[in-house]
Amino acid sequence: MTDTANTFIASKIECRNVDVFYADKQAIFDVSFNIPDRSVTALIGPSGCGKSTFLRCLNRMNDTIDIARVEGTIMMDGADINASAVDAVLLRSRVGMVFQKPNPFPKSIYDNVAYGARIHGLAATKPALDEIVETSLRRAGLWAEVKDRLTAPGTSLSGGQQQRLCIARAIAIGPEVILMDEPCSALDPIATAKIEELIDELRQRFCIVMVTHSMQQAARVSQRTAFFNEGRLIEIGDTETIFTNPHDQQTQDYITGRFG
């Protein structure tokens, strides 16, 4: 594996020798790398290369799959997230996730954003909750569009608005890390551009890890890019280096469209 990235950036997450198995089948092989805080790290690679599986390790989403087994260590702020003392639900409040298809709850726009804050008891009063909802919607770039119809169902919004609602919902509980699994693949170019602009703003305060099938998107929004193939991390480096002068031939072949 080639790592051409700067090593002096503060790491939020450190992965060491991570293996993932689905029953007997190994999906991730010996992946080690650091994910810096306050920046966007893009995971790219062909379908089935393990990038989504790897992403799901970071908030222990693989726990929900009976046959899945994760080995190796994943440290967040120096603490092992797979340690038996760590509550997965609490972990997921620190590590938010946005999925490929916008999946708002069948509730009002307001309740979608307020949901997590209520569960985690983040607001003692109604004004405090209002505050969280407004701030989250503002940060997700959606406030101006929905402030007059907060009681309308979340599902009444357009696809791009729904995805921004899901991002607002994710940031409402004050996470430190946001995982995004192809957040724009169901959106048109305008909605995609808005999400990308949003991601660029969010990286000022969050550690963002994003899986994307669009290499142009990885090039546009990420600072670091990791290329996965067949369950292995092939190369990681500054995004600019990966897309202008990658060191590994496999990376080169993939990003120039010569793969397989």
Added chain:
Amino acid sequence: MMQQHIVSAFTSELEQLSANLLRMGGLAEAMIKDAGRAVVSRDAELAQSVIDRDHEMDRLEQACEREAVRILALRQPMASDLRNVIGSIKLADALERIGDLARNIAVRSIAVGDSDNRAALRGVERMGQAVSRQLQVALDAYARRDAVAALAVVHQDDDIDSHYNALLRAMLVYMVEDPEQLDTRSNFLFIVKNLERIGDHCTNIAKVVHFIATGQPVANDYSKISAAPNKDAPNNEDA
């Protein structure tokens, strides 16, 4: 050679771009040689044919530029493909400039008038051959994406410069010999200067080829240049 693209039209567009550049390169080589010969042999017809060929050069440059812009817009090339496309815009520009300079030499060759200074003429011819050889090696390096061969061209530029300095001195003596002919003989200065400029463009072409092949610019200090492929660690550069 490189693996094919999944989208085969992309591969053929890049090949087309390369082929057009090599066509420009072949044209430039011939123009330099013929312009040099026109000076030495006082052949106005040959000079005129060099002047005429410059139009074809301009046309090819525009075609290369159009194709490069088209690939950038439609294919969003990455990594080595991106360097190839950006590099080809620079190469087309340099070759077009070489065409202009060769054309200028041809124009001057007509204005030189009847010259009886065989030594000066032979000097021009030799320098013309040396420059044309530089271009040939640079273009071969481009065709093979050969960073080592490209670096050899960069090193050779010192030879062109010493040709230039020697010839310049000879020309000054030649001009002083007969002040009456200063007008026509001063054309030699421009011819020699143009050859020297062509040599500089050849060096630039070689540097672009090195960048296309390795992704690394050529360091200014020649002793520190490495032709190592980009797989090597950056700190091997001094090897």
